[in-house]
Amino acid sequence: MLKQRKSIVGLDVGTSCIKAIEITQDKFDYIxxxxxxxxxxxxxxxxxxxxxxxxxxxxxxxxxxxxxSGKSVIFRFINMVQMSDDNLTNAIxxxxxxxxxxxxxxxxxxxxxxxxxxxxxxxxxxxxxxxxVAAKRSIxxxxxxxxxxxxxxxxxxxxxxxxxxxxxxxxxxxxPGLQESDHTVALVDIGFAKSSINILxxxxxxxxxxxxxxxxxxxxxxxxxFGLEPFEAEALKRDPQEQVVExxxxxSATLDDLGNEINLSFDFFENQFExxxxxxxxxxxxxxxxxxxxxxxxxxxxxxxxxxxxxxLKVRSDNVDIDALNQSAPQLAVxxxxxxxxx
Ligand SMILES: Nc1ncnc2c1ncn2[C@@H]1O[C@H](COP(=O)(O)OP(=O)(O)OP(=O)(O)O)[C@@H](O)[C@H]1O
Ligand SMILES: [Mg+2]
Numbered sequence: 001m002l003k004q005r006k007s008i009v010g011l012d013v014g015t016s017c018i019k020a021i022e023i024t025q026d027k028f029d030y031i032x033x034x035x036x037x038x039x040x041x042x043x044x045x046x047x048x049x050x051x052x053x054x055x056x057x058x059x060x061x062x063x064x065x066x067x068x069s070g071k072s073v074i075f076r077f078i079n080m081v082q083m084s085d086d087n088l089t090n091a092i093x094x095x096x097x098x099x100x101x102x103x104x105x106x107x108x109x110x111x112x113x114x115x116x117x118x119x120x121x122x123x124x125x126x127x128x129x130x131x132x133v134a135a136k137r138s139i140x141x142x143x144x145x146x147x148x149x150x151x152x153x154x155x156x157x158x159x160x161x162x163x164x165x166x167x168x169x170x171x172x173x174x175x176p177g178l179q180e181s182d183h184t185v186a187l188v189d190i191g192f193a194k195s196s197i198n199i200l201x202x203x204x205x206x207x208x209x210x211x212x213x214x215x216x217x218x219x220x221x222x223x224x225x226f227g228l229e230p231f232e233a234e235a236l237k238r239d240p241q242e243q244v245v246e247x248x249x250x251x252s253a254t255l256d257d258l259g260n261e262i263n264l265s266f267d268f269f270e271n272q273f274e275x276x277x278x279x280x281x282x283x284x285x286x287x288x289x290x291x292x293x294x295x296x297x298x299x300x301x302x303x304x305x306x307x308x309x310x311x312x313l314k315v316r317s318d319n320v321d322i323d324a325l326n327q328s329a330p331q332l333a334v335x336x337x338x339x340x341x342x343x
Contacts, residue, residue, distance in 0.1 A: 007061040012338060014285075036058075131207075162198065164283070
């Protein structure tokens with residue numbers, strides 16, 4: 001008898017690096033059945049890199065789930081009168097123009113109800129807090145067109161912050177019981193151009209945002225300090241060897257700026273939702289920086305760990321370079337989360 005197997009490729013087209021991970025769900029198992037990643041130099045190189053990656057990556061399915069990010073995606077927290085999810089989907093179309101700088105017809109909207117806000121005055125209506133995410137439709141459509149032209153079939157286009165939440169939820173499915181109940185964690189993915197944040201309470205997203213800072217700011221700091229070419233600074237950052245102390249010193253002010261900016265998001269969450277972020281999980285390529293965990297823990301003053309989003313997943317070792325996969329693990333959080341769409 002044929003077994004029911006469903007595969008999907010989580011495709012994270014980052015500013016500097018494309019990551020693709022194929023996850024196949026086989027009954028209760030989640031198996032990494034293919035993986036590839038490729039660094040890209042600028043937007044022009046993206047299409048060729050994608051084509052190359054799918055030619056050589058050993059992927060079996062054409063179904064891909066991907067994401068959009070950056071300036072074309074906007075996160076807003078708004079208060080609305082309490083209503084059902086179906087009504088919210090309709091109502092937001094009429095409300096959204098008050099909160100976003102784009103024409104409502106030009107965006108794709110997504111909402112998440114966060115918590116009830118009972119009326120405090122007599123006669124007032126009960127309200128609720130809602131997270132509104134608006135992504136420019138043209139960006140989403142361009143992404144879908146590019147993938148279709150490459151012979152792929154896009155099944156879902158989301159945003160990085162939510163993909164992080166999905167990866168965390170998958171961890172909970174494959175390793176149940178590891179995550180404590182009534183726990184608040186912040187997932188922080190530090191990439192090249194930006195850092196994505198998702199704060200979850202009991203596995204539900206309460207806060208999501210992108211901060212326009214990341215690994216390129218660290219490389220720039222090294223470029224300036226050592227008077228190097230950017231590509232040399234990048235190599236030194238990735239493998240500082242005996243210069244690790246000097247490199248750490250060169251990026252320390254930039255790390256402080258980044259950490260403090262992320263801390264503002266924690267403060268916002270803590271003020272709005274009366275609860276503390278208890279633990280921080282770091283991911284993204286910049287989490288491969290050996291001293292990142294320690295530096296961020298000092299700034300956040302919270303338990304901070306580099307996250308391995310593939311822990312507990314099985315791997316098809318005949319089709320996947322396990323060493324390369326494990327080496328990149330923290331960088332794959334968004335791709336893993338995207339691959340959970342529709343499995
Ligand atoms: N070993 C390493 N040590 C330190 N930094 C690293 C290492 N490997 C990669 N990086 C950094 O990680 C960043 C790329 O990470 P990632 O792939 O998560 O970003 P991206 O998805 O391309 O970008 P964005 O999410 O901003 O669009 C680069 O800035 C790169 O310098
Ligand atoms: Mg990224």
